[in-house]
Amino acid sequence: MVCCFLTAFTVFSQQTIADVNFTADFNDALILYNNKAYAAAQKIFEKTKVDAATSSSLKADASYYDAMCAVKLNQTNADQKVLDFVAENPTSNKKNKAFFNVANYYFANKKASYALKWYDKVNVDLLSEDNQKELNFKMGYSLLVTDNLSLAKSKFSPLINDAKYGNDSRYYFGFIAYKLEDYGIAESTLKEIADNASYKAEISYYLLDISFKMGKFERCIEVGPKLLKTSRKKDISEISKIVGESYFNLKRYSEAIPYLKAYTGQSGKWTNTDYYQLGYVFYKQNDFANAITYFNKIIDEKNAVSQNAYYHLAECYLNIDKKTEALNAFKTASEMSFNLEVQEDAALNYAKLSYEAGNPFQNVSDVLQDYLKKYPNSSAYKEINELVVSAFIHQQDYQGALDYLKKKNSIENIALTSEVSLYRGTQLFNDSKYQESLSYFVKSKESKDVEIYEKGHYWEAETLFRLENYEEAITKFTSTKRLLKSNKKEFYLIDYNLGYSYFKLKEYTKAISSFNQFLADKPSDKMINEDTFVRLGDSYFATRNYADAINSYQIVVKSLGTDADYAQYQIGMSHGFRDESDEKIKALTSVVNDFKSSSLKDDALFQLANTYIKIKNNEKAHQAYERLLANHPKSSFLPKALVRQGLLYYSDTQNKKALDKFKLTVQKFPNTPDALQAVNNAKNIYLDEDNLDEYVAWVKKLDFINVSEDDLDNSTFVIAERKYFEGKNTSGIIVTLNKYLDKYPKGTHSLKANYYLADLLFKDKQFEAAVLNYKVVLKAGVSEYSEDALAKLSQIYLEKQNFEDAIPLLERLEQEAYAVENVQFAQSNLMKGYYETKGYAKAISYAKKVLSINKDKNYLIEDAKTIIARSSIKTEDFVTAQEYYSVIEKNATGELKAETLYYNSFFKNQQQKYEASNKVIQELIADYSAYKYWGVKSYVIMGKNYYSLEDAYQATFILENVIKNFSQYKDIVKEAQIELTKIKENEAKTNNSIIPKN
Secondary structure (H helix, E strand, O other), X not given: OHHHHHHHHHHHHHHHHHHHHHHHHHHHHHHHHHOOOHHHHHHHHHHHHHHOOOOOHHHHHHHHHHHHHHHHOOOOOHHHHHHHHHXXXXXXXXXXXXXXXXXXHHXXXXXXXXXXXXXXXXXXXXXXXXXXXXXXXXXXXXXXHOOOHHHHHHHHHHHOOOOOOHHHHHHHHHHHHHHOOOHHHHHHHHHOOOOOOOOHHHHHHHHHHHHHHOOOHHHHHHHHHHHHHHOOHHHHHHHHHHHHHHHHHOOOHHHHHHHHHHOOOXXXXXXXXXXXXXXXXXXXXXXXXXXXXXXXXXXXXXXXXXHHHHHHHHHHHHHOOOHHHHHHHHHHHHXXXXXXXXHHXXXXXXXXXXXXXXOOOOOHHHHHHHHHHHOOOOOOHHHHHHHHHHHHHXXXXXXXXXXXXXXXXXXXXXXXXXXXXXXXXXXXXXXXXXHHHHHHHHHHOOOOOHHHHHHHHHHHHHHHHHOOOHHHHHHHHHHHHHHOOOOOXXXXXXXXXXHHHHHHOOOHHHHHHHHHHHHHOOOOOHHHHHHHHHHHHHHHHHOOXXXXXXXXXXXXXXXXXOOHHHXXXXXXXXXXXXXXXXXXXXXXXXXXXXXXXOOOHHHHHXXXXXXXXXXXXXXXXXXXXXHHHHHOOOOOOHHHHHHHHHHHHHHOOOHHHHHHHHHHHHHHOOOOHHHHHHHHHHHHHHHHOOOHHHXXXXXXXXXXXXXHHHHHHHHHHHHHHHHHHHOOOHHHHHHHHHHHHHHOOOOOOHHHHHHHHHHHHHHOOOHHHHHHHHHHHHHOOOOOOHHHHHHHHHHHHHHOOOHHHXXXXXXXXXXXXXXXXXXXXXXXXXXXXXXXXXXXHHHHHHHHHHHHHOOOOHHHHHHHHHHHHHHHHHOOOHHHHHHHHHHHHHHOOHHHHHHHHHHHHHHHHHOOOHHHHHHHHHHHHHHOOOOHHHHHHHHHHHHHHHHHOOOHHHHHHHHHHXXXXXXXXXXXXXXXXXXXHHHHHHHOOOEOOOOOOO
């Protein structure tokens, strides 16, 4: 027994000694803990927790303080250590304290949600009364911070009268009631501590705001200005807003202004309501400019405030005579239904203003009809109904007007139909749609109105003239001339057109009579006047009345008219037919030497050479031929000149030189009639020199000469050619010519046969088939047929918009053409072709060439200027573009006018002349709405203009409507979207109501 007791005593003694040692360590750690040396203390607590006996209270205490150190050190496993302590020591009296301490620690470190988690674990009943109050206060504050206002309020309520927590709890309780909009309780609670220095500034503001929200505006304007003198700097903006809105609600608008302006917004941003209030107070002061400044900041939101704002904004615009801007604002207000009375009144104003000022986004007639459909019981129904047809006419939507009139077949509408038909016909005529316009002019002749009746007759004749239906045009012009009762300036071209029609029909005597009648009235148009003298001269020339022809041509030459070179050439030719060789030579020499850019120089040289031969001055003839060959290598006269020069050498027994010329003809122009003539002439020389073998050897090398079958070839072709000139049975002639070419593809007359066949196919509109034969003609080189082949083949390609194939032909035609019309045709289409194929520099070059020649056709001159303007835009040469567009605008009509107005606005925008730019766009919208593309494109510029003028509403309204209404113009919509995004991103920097898209 003794041994056993001793053993037990020994063990007990050892444990006691160990516990004593652990207790000492624990006490040292506790000292470190109390001195906030948590890391050092935790190491000892952790060691004690491990080494102490399992059932020892020291182990439990060490585990508790280890967890507390983990909390203090913000270790990631701190929460778990606390939970482990509780699990291992469920009966520990430190469990509740652990929860409370952890919660307080998180509270002290402003981690409210963490603190609440641990406060919820605390058993309140185990806490002292003071700790219970502390827990309620801290839980209340944590709940307030985490926006659990109702729960927070219940925690503060029992503490309101507490000596320690009373004032703070009363403040928070009142603040929560304020936030929960329980303004009565908030006001009574906060007033109890209103004089407390700790809360005075905040409470004063809250009480003021409570008064405002309870509608005590008089108190706000009494207290607010006084409070501003003592308030904190951060509260000045909000207090000013309350005072300003109070004055606003009391309708004391002028007094509201300085306070509303002092408001700086939330985080430096206002809302649409803020802008509305300040805009409205200026509106009520009739300060419309300032009102607009604030109203037009309201964008990107639809509610009752914005509907009212846009309605008043529209009124402001009207008061400063900005009708288009008012139109847009009324439209926006009319699309919102928050206030139905405002909506209907806005819709009525929108309809009226659309008629009065034009509408950029809808046809005015549609707007008016939409209003009638939506408000059939409106007191303004009759007024709006009467405006519908007028709107169609005003917007130049004549087809729309005709369709509308057709629906309502009254006597008045029938009469109006004739008038509108004239307008529609004229519109189509100005767009060069002559065939389409014709039926409208015929319809307009039904009018009982003399002016409309006469115009219908005249423009019907003018249309037939443009369609080259000259016989019918003559009939119509003649009848129009008889029925005219007025002496209107627009009919002054009747005799000119009659003369031209007779001229085209080769009825030259009648042409002379009409041209002289026209000139007798002394027309003021210099260009038309000069052209008349040219055509009069041509008519005299055609009737062999050369003296009168010379007199007419000389008038053009003396005035240095646009066709002076042609007139001078014709003078020479007229002298020739009068056997006045010296005068002919003088006139033709003038063409060569005095007209720098004349296309008739090669013609004149050829005729000069022939004239010198006639007067037996062979030396001068050779000089003229050589000058032609040297300076005009692409002239159609070259093969004939070579043959004639060869004959001239032959007549002077200079056989070698003659033979050289004949062989050069064959080499350069094989398979042509001139080549055949050269071969025959060369044959005579070889025979004269008894050198037939050399001739045969030479001829065998020529693939277009078949000596053995010449006779058969000739006989076959004579039949085909006779049928061609008879002009009967086109299909039969085509068959005959094809048979000839099948049998003799390289025959003597193959070139001529190919030309005849191409000509017939072209006239029969078998264009694809004609192409092949025209190509054969052109492959043969310059010939008497090549000019017409070039003109016709290029015309076929142009009709198909095949500029790639047309351009080389047109370039060649320009160089080789004899007829002035063909030169003009080539140059005018080269400028268009190069523009369409993006060769803008060459397009400009040819357009300037057309202008320098300055021919009689006004439309050609306008086309040239237009090409220069458009090409300059493409190459970003805006200075040149503006110069030409400004000139074009003066005389432009139809779509071209719309285009010039667009660029006018574009240039003004670039020059920062924003209001002037908008005025031009308004003209475009009002008068040329039928040309949608240019109108819609101009809206984007208008949007930019308005934003530069600090009118964000107008800018966004216009751009949004472009995007919404004109999806068919993808390029414009894309540009509008880019501009709209920029504006909204910029406005969002100062307006909280705008949410820019990412």
